[in-house]
Amino acid sequence: MDTALAATSGTSSPTGSTTSSSSWFSGIVRGRSTKSVAPPPTVASSSVVAAISESVGKGSRKKQLKGALFKYGSNSAQVAFKTGDFTQQVVFIGGLTDGLLATEYIEPLSIALENNNWSLVQPLLSSSYIGYGTSSLEQDALEIDQLINYLINNENSEGVILLGHSTGCQDIVHYMKTNFACSKAVRGVILQAPVSDREYRATLPETPAMIDLAAKMISEGKGNELMPREADSAAPITAYRYHSLCAYMGDDDMFSSDLSEDQLRQRLGHMASTPCQVIFSMADEYVPEYVDKKALVDRLCRALGGAEKVEVEWGNHSLSNRVQEAVQAIIDFVKREGRSGWDDPWS
Secondary structure: OOOOOEEEOOOOOOOOOOOEOOOOOHHHOOOOOOOEOOOOOOOOHHHHHHHHHHHHHHHHHHOOOOOEEEEOOOOOOOEEEEEOOOOOEEEEEOOOOOOOOOOOOHHHHHHHHHOOOOEEEEEOOOOOHHHHHHOOHHHHHHHHHHHHHHHHHHHOOOOEEEEEEOOHHHHHHHHHHHOOHHHHHEEEEEEEOOOOHHHHHOOOOOHHHHHHHHHHHHHOOOOOOEOOHHHOOOOOOEHHHHHHHHOOOOOOOOOOOOOOHHHHHHHHHHHHHOOEEEEEEOOOOOOOOOOOHHHHHHHHHHHOOOOEEEEEOOOOOOOOOOHHHHHHHHHHHHHOOOOOOOOOOOO
């Protein structure tokens, strides 16, 4: 049974798209231009739905996207794939083991974004695929900043929206807390499946002993050394990263249902100044059954400063069974004007 997507708005809402002859925030790296032109015409909602339906029916079977592959940093892993040739970009940050074409909605989303004059950028980070175990949120944040810097200098970017999936949500939240120069270019944030790695891994029998071992290794100055193979069957993982993902109040522990209101605000409160949307799957297989999902997403949205809430009934973790709802929610956010009274930092 298809279930309609329900969305409710809090105190924050996303920015819309406006174009100019030069980057709004080009003063970060070069002289600012104040000349502006009228925004491009928007595509009617029915056109967006038609594009989604067409791409889901055809493109998702082809598993193909046409675009440009480019390097944004010196590390061999630092390449990104861009579809569409526009000066506004949605940047997709995947979760653990993710790389290119990480979710089923990527292909139809790229088509819908192009119809609205936005590009989709899929970067590979050092942590992509099996690299997550030897990386960190800090390293990911540095590379996200490098990517946005590239888009500003080489693509005349007028602003980006960061779209995180799963653990990619933690990357984005951490990046926005760094106040790196290019974070000023972030016009909005979408968190799709912001769930707790710690609570999921707590359901695995080996986790308690591995947490104790990781803590012991860190105390002995061996945080960058690898854990035993049984700690993570998918990738080599350091004691630091394992502890970050699995331990209470580890660096990656941002969305757990047992965190207090103060702890959630401490971890998420800085997002209040950024338009934010939370897309939460109400049948997410990585959320333990004992967790009240409705209560959790409400608490997360409050801690984020009043983020927009989108609950996808029966949706799984990657929304592979609710592709159209996922794309529609993202497109609605991208197209929407900022809330009344919001101070546009590029005006």
